[in-house]
Amino acid sequence: MARSSAFIVSLRRIQALLIKEIAVLWNDRKTRILITVPPMIQLVIFAFTATMDIRNVHLAVYNKDHGNHGQELAQRLDGAPIFTRLIFTRNEANLRETMDSGKALCAVVIPQDFSRALHAGTTARVQIILDGRRSNTAQIVSGYLSEIIQTYYSNLSIAKHTSHAAVLKTAVPLVRHWYNVNLIYLWFTLPCLVGIITTMITMVVTALSVAREKEMGTFEQLLVSPLTPAEILTAKALPAFIIGMFEGSVLLAAAVFLFGAPMAGSLALLYASMFVFILSITGVGLFISSLSRTQQQAILGTFIFLAPAILLSGFATPVDNMPDWLQTATLANPIRHFLTIIRGVMLKDIGIADISANLAAMLLISVCTLTIGVWLFKRGLK
Amino acid sequence: MTAKSSPVFVRLAAVSKRFINNGATTTALNAVSITVRPGIVTGLVGPDGAGKTTLLRLIAGLLRPDSGDVAVLGWDMAANPVPAQADLGYMPQRFGLYEDLTVLENMNLYARLHGIPDTEKQDIFDRLLRFTDLERFQKRMAGNLSGGMKQKLGLACTLLRKPRILLLDEPGVGVDPVSRRELWRMVNELVNEHTAVIWSTAYLDEAERCDEVFLLNSGALLFTGKPADLSRRMRGRTFLLKGVPGDRRTVLSEALKQPAILDATMQGSAIRLVLRANETMPLFLQTGQLADCPDAAQMQAPKQAIRGTPDAGIGTDHAENLTHAALSSLPDAAAHASCAEKVRLVSVAPRFEDAFLDILGGAPHGESSLSRFFAPVAGGEHAYSVEARQLSKKYGSFYAAKDITFSVRRGEVFGLLGPNGAGKTTTFKMLCGLSKPSRGQARVSGLDLAAASSKARGRIGYMAQKFSLYGGISVLRNLHFFAQAYGLYGKKREEAVAHMLELFELAPFAAQAAETLPLGYRQRLSLACALMHSPDVLFLDEPTSGVDPVARREFWMHINALVQKGVTVLVTTHFMDEAEFCDRIAFIFHGQVAALGTPDELKNTVAGPDLPEPTMEDAFVALIKNADMQEETRHCAQTR
Structure with a gap:
């Protein structure tokens, strides 16, 4: 009986601190604005800037072929919407200069015997030159180029087939992008942004909560009260957690209803994952909060964590492109797991079986970060 | 020295300054006219919020008056402050020392900022280091200096250019009496017919040391003249x-x-x-x-x-x-x-x-309304409310506090006195559970703070020197929070809160954000939050520094009422007034209890034919000197 009443007393103390925390956050106009306005602006701006849709590409063409096919291919390329400008070069030096100066991102060199080879039915090789300094974009453009050239070949073959009844030697791959049928890059970015912006806000709120009190001198007032360190931590983590969930929901709604992102999978599954995810982020926030004495330090600590965590999350660059050891390291990054889940659920109605590994990893991370957070907090109280 | 004949260095004519904060207008200065002459120390005296800093910043040309004129050395500061600023030395309350630089590096930095030629630098440094007695500490990090030494270094940096007008904003705050006396000695040496000094202070005993004072209260100038004229x-x-x-x-x-x-x-x-x-x-x-x-x-x-x-x-x-x-x-x-x-x-x-x-x-x-409402603290079986048993705190190989032992009886007002960095705050923190002792025990109402910390802390009320409630939320929310944090719930909580609102006349402000309260009311709120759960022991950390004398009287009246109800009070202080209020005082120096006794006993230890009626401050200074002497003899004995 005594045990349960002690528990109730403890709960009441947590409740008191919790109400106070929320009142402090809500009464402060700056905080109120901080957790509402910037996330929406970020979502809008990032959604349009972090796009990897390739538009406005300048292409250099060096057509050595005097036949009709060379001309026609060039026209095809000109007709492709991603190439806003075609720069025709007359010689090697001219081509080199165009690429060097960055006037064009890529170049297509049509060999002298191009038309002849096509007429003869032998292989005709077109050379594609890409600017390696902008490898990501170039890689995507190279895909487009190959596709256009392939299509040209195959159209030709089909035309031949009807007239000459020749058999097509190789099957032309017909590429179809699943899950994001029209390859709208926004659909890929939006779920990621929901995850990342939620992370930022949750972390800042948690990291600042203890640091603010330390700076204002109210922390000692808390420490001399009967509140135990565990109670203080619980009450500090909860508001941040609630704000994180709220933030995630608002951003999700904006992504779906404002930007028209799909919501293919189970909302319940997504929320369950978000719950675990925000828990782990709160742990990291508390961890930073315990280590910092001022709000400035807390913000700095947040960014020291956020920058690499976002880079290693698979948002900007695919995790699969990273070296093996780094891929292993990303397993400890909760953002990585959550992005996998949110993309999966929103775009392809992924089931619990497919994300159970990610979910389990996040759960493990939460337990670790929260434990370390509590431990550091207690240790810092000497 | 009469200064009436000397030229006027600073003249303020009907100067007013208002600040608008969150829509509320506060009048920092209301039609203040003063003249400052060289050759004397001019005191700018008044409690916190009186307008002292605003006045100094107006003189320094850092603020423009809303109305009225500020003339410094004949220059109109509103029109063009630059020429006069070359002759001004302004030491703000927290002088911008770089804590991670040494004493000498700080001085070098300020010398460069002021464009002092390298050829003259060494002479100036030598003179100032000797003057401030910081020669021995040139290589020490500014962050590791005591409060007094930091102020001296700040003074040295301000004096690099030999200003004709020296503006000192509360140089005595956070400085122990010994260092305070030294600062006064230095400033008195500086004053001559070419130099005017303005010393602002909230300590009214410091006013008596000035040649002329301007007494400010809530932006109004109450008195101008010699302090003795007012006292007379x-x-x-x-x-x-x-x-x-x-x-x-x-x-x-x-x-x-x-x-x-x-x-x-x-x-x-x-x-x-x-x-x-x-x-x-x-x-x-x-x-x-x-x-x-x-x-x-x-x-x-x-x-x-x-x-x-x-x-x-x-x-x-x-x-x-x-x-x-x-x-x-x-x-x-x-x-x-x-x-x-x-x-x-x-x-x-x-x-x-x-x-x-x-x-x-x-x-x-x-009488304090507390004496009617506050229930007497139950006797309990413990004779002592607070006990320190061989309390020690060790940082590395350095003892911040060593074997501190004393017991405080129920209903006693016990003071911890001592210079900064001597272990007073460390001891205080261990006693109220803010810091874990490396050795020894701190007990409150018979409970060991280490073993039953939450329970023991529940018997404590704590009031920090700085306002440390939640400024952004309402008075009522603050009270609710602290009531519930101390285990009051439901009807009990409502009763306690209603009580406090009535007792401290806070009801009209209940919905107002705590930070918008006037200073005196903030203090009432702090006390209310510390008292709601009827603590056995009240811990006060320099509770009334900077507070105006009326609010200070009111505060001690409440404390007096509490003590009569059996509440034990533990207080750390720099204020000799507050020390006089104590029943007993432990004087802590070099991390140890150097003396323990009633205020009269401590004063009597230093009484002599040349000092028949020593003040508490005299006792303080003498105790430090004695302890230092003992330390030296022991040191000599060891080296031999």
Whole structure:
């Protein structure tokens, strides 16, 4: 009986601190604005800037072929919407200069015997030159180029087939992008942004909560009260957690209803994952909060964590492109797991079986970060 | 030295300055006119929020007045502050020292900022380091200096350019009395016919050291002139009641109920009384007897009543004779010998603070509302409320506190005194559970703070020096939070909160954000939050520094009422006034209890033929010197 009443007393103390925390956050106009306005602006701006849709590409063409096919291919390329400008070069030096100066991102060199080879039915090789300094974009453009050239070949073959009844030697791959049928890059970015912006806000709120009190001198007032360190931590983590969930929901709604992102999978599954995810982020926030004495330090600590965590999350660059050891390291990054889940659920109605590994990893991370957070907090109280 | 003939360095004519914060306008200065001349130390005196810093910043040309003119060395500061600023040295409250740079590096930095040529630099440094006595500490990080040394370094950096006008914003804050005396000595040396010094302070005893003072209160200039001129108004109205029989706290609170009494404060075992103008000293304060003394009711007023008349040539000595005459003229004084034997009402010199209080209308009257509402603290089986048993705190190989042992009885006011960095705060923190002792035990109400921390902390009320409630949320929310954090819930909580709102007259502000409260009310709120759960022990960390004298009286009146209810009070302080209020004081130096006793005992240890009536500050300074001497002898003995 005594045990349960002690528990109730403890709960009441947590409740008191919790109400106070929320009142402090809500009464402060700056905080109120901080957790509402910037996330929406970020979502809008990032959604349009972090796009990897390739538009406005300048292409250099060096057509050595005097036949009709060379001309026609060039026209095809000109007709492709991603190439806003075609720069025709007359010689090697001219081509080199165009690429060097960055006037064009890529170049297509049509060999002298191009038309002849096509007429003869032998292989005709077109050379594609890409600017390696902008490898990501170039890689995507190279895909487009190959596709256009392939299509040209195959159209030709089909035309031949009807007239000459020749058999097509190789099957032309017909590429179809699943899950994001029209390859709208926004659909890929939006779920990621929901995850990342939620992370930022949750972390800042948690990291600042203890640091603010330390700076204002109210922390000692808390420490001399009967509140135990565990109670203080619980009450500090909860508001941040609630704000994180709220933030995630608002951003999700904006992504779906404002930007028209799909919501293919189970909302319940997504929320369950978000719950675990925000828990782990709160742990990291508390961890930073315990280590910092001022709000400035807390913000700095947040960014020291956020920058690499976002880079290693698979948002900007695919995790699969990273070296093996780094891929292993990303397993400890909760953002990585959550992005996998949110993309999966929103775009392809992924089931619990497919994300159970990610979910389990996040759960493990939460337990670790929260434990370390509590431990550091207690240790810092000497 | 009379300065009337010397040129005017600073002239403010009807200067007003208002600040708008969150829509609320506060008047920082209201039509203030002053003139500052060289050759003297000019004091800018007033409690926090009086407008001192605003005034200094106006003189320094960092602010523009809303109306009125500021002229410094003949330059109009609103039009063009630059030429005058070249001759100004301004030391803000927290001088911008770089904590991670050494003393010398800080000075080098400021020398470069001020464009002092390298050829002259060395001479200036040598002179200033000698002057500030920082030669030995040149290589020390500024962050590792004591409060006093930091101020000295700040002063040295301000003096690099030999300013003609030196503006010092509260240089005495956070500085122990010894360093404070040194700072005064330095500033007095600086003053000459080419240099004007303005020293701002909230300590009213510092005002007495100035040659001329401007007394500010809530933006209004209350007095201009020599501090003695102000104090003189109070002559013949200040007394010391010595040898008070019985409980002096009861006598004190009774005294404060008397309309004739302007002010009553504890001074060790004595009570210092200030009479209102043209009032008669209440009889019981002449005999030190309360109504419970036999025949007290029958006592008649002495033929020669003690009146608080503005003196007409009557010196203090005379006044004392008058007192004795009055006492001996009591009808049956001899019959009351048993009660009144040692009671003596002695006339004492008036203080600057008495006069300030007179202008403000005197100490708050009546009794603390707490004495009616606050339930007496249950006796309990523990004789001692706070116990320190060999308390030690070790950082690396350095003991911040070593083997500190003392016990505080229930209902006792116990003071921790000592210079900065000597272990006072460390001890205080270990006793209220903010810091874990490396060795030893801290006990509150018989509970070990290490073993039953949450429970023990529940018996403590804590009030920090800085306002440390939640400024952004309402008064009511603050009260609710602290009530519930201390285990009050539901109806009990509502009762306690309602109580506090009524007791401290906070009800009109209940919905207001705590940070928008006036200073005095913030302090009330802090005390309310610390008291809601009826603590056994109240921990106070420099509770009234910077607070105006009326609010300070009010605060101690509340504390007095609490102590009479059996609450134990532990206080750390730099204020000699607060020290005088204590029943016993532990003087902590070099991490150890260097002396322990009643204020009178401590004062008596330093009394001598040349210092018959030492003040608490004298005792403080002497104790430090003694302890240092002992340290040196021990050090010498060790090296031999």
